Amino acid sequence: MQAAHADEAELYVADDAIQGRYATGADLIGLSTGNLAAEVFTNEEDDLLGTLGLEFSGAPAGISPLVFTAGPKLYVATLDFLDDSFATVALGGKASYEISSHVPQMQIPTYVSGQLYYAPKILSFGEADHLTDFIIRLEAEFVPSLTGFFGYRLLQADLEDSGDYELDDDIHLGLRFNF
Template sequence: MRMARLIAAALLAGAATTVQAAGVEAYLSNKTAQLTFTGDASGIGLPGAEMSFGLFYGDDKDYMGSFGLHAAGTPAGDMPLTFGLGGRIYVGSTDRPDQNFQALALGGEVRYTIPANMPMAIAADIHFAPSVTSFGDADQLVDVGVRYELEVTPGVSGFLGYRELTLDLDRDSSYKVDKHVHFGVRFRF
């Protein structure tokens, strides 16, 4: 537990010095909450990429911090699709079972913008950390999400989504950190 706190503090300090907030996103479900700060990664020499720092809490006393770096773009042609690739570092602890985990996951996302008067989108993302990049009590991590977004005003979007974050733990068990429908809001500055 102490090592996880030290790593989380290091991630928080690193993210605070490099991410100049360009957006804030919060989501809630019946059992979980997450707050994510996003910013431009040009400060670390990666123009066009986005960094994110997230804090997660589950009412089973599950805690997690994440730090991500992703780049996205549209394929050739005039398509309403956007694809993104990147990675995310996860650091956290679960209460039952009492486990600490760290993982380096690679993944991507796809977003389809629905052509309409009020901007809407459907997005899905997946991140995967195999055993070679999962540490602590984790042998593997899979984070999958899907959401429907609606831009209510320029810079403010609401969304409804589903996330499933699963850990394979050292004790040959699978633990779902998050498996809930959630709703949230995103502010872009």
Template sequence: MKKLLLSVFAAGSLFAGNFANLQITNDTIMVEGQAKVSYEQPFYVRGGYLINSDKSNFFYAGVKSEGQAIGIDLPIKFSLFVDFVHTTKNSALPVGIGASSYIGQFSIPVFVRGEFEYAPKILSFDEADKFMKFKVEAGTQFIENGEVFVGYRDISFDNNYDSSLYVGVGFTF
């Protein structure tokens, strides 16, 4: 599965709008990435891998589309996505929504972004009865293609899998 994810990102790196980031806590490391595959309508493939020191590792891969909300004149991008998530004992096919925005009142670019995804029992497999993931991040672009951020994530299947504050660094290319 890792080889498939790396192949997708390598093929997608030929297009603009790609990013990769690293999120670190005291007992986890998460690597996430996204590759743009369509220019007419923003469409991306995305994935991530969470290495946890005391539990099974967490993996996700999926597709995402984003754009402005019709009729709303705000500098907010909304996104819809579908992922496949997997741990050793649990799998799910959640559907999610996200939002991101830059705050213009500061001398350097400051951003806020968040995601929520959920899979009920019908979209949860193996030993899972449901899946939920919530993530919110705030940070700044310290250079044109680089960012630093802090965030909070809560990943749970039937019980809490990971709930942590993290710091991260990301790059667009």
């Protein structure tokens, strides 16, 4: 998995959506630990969403194949199909578990990961009442700095006038490059 403060670029594609992500050390904003990550997402409805997040990672003592990441994430979106826009501040994180460490036959590092971010009504502005962003992935590190992944994402906002609106509800494929 990614080393602390390593830069990371990621791209995933789904049938109806695409997202790019870039992460770098939080020392860019004066913090000695953590990462700062930005994402840009669009879908076939011409919705556009950007995020800016602060991530802090760590492994529980004695459980080396398990890594937790947590922190806040700002979501800003313009929904072309509904002519709406919103901003939310979500709290959440990610858990990643190296399954290859327990399966001697696996020749490449392989991980299963899950991510959940939630923005309640009190932290949602504009047309959004709340936001949920859920991702689950199977990841394989093909070479030391290149990871491929296959996953599923549900990115959904509860809008004041329109109810639940899914920006993404699909499987995706992607690559992550650490440098």
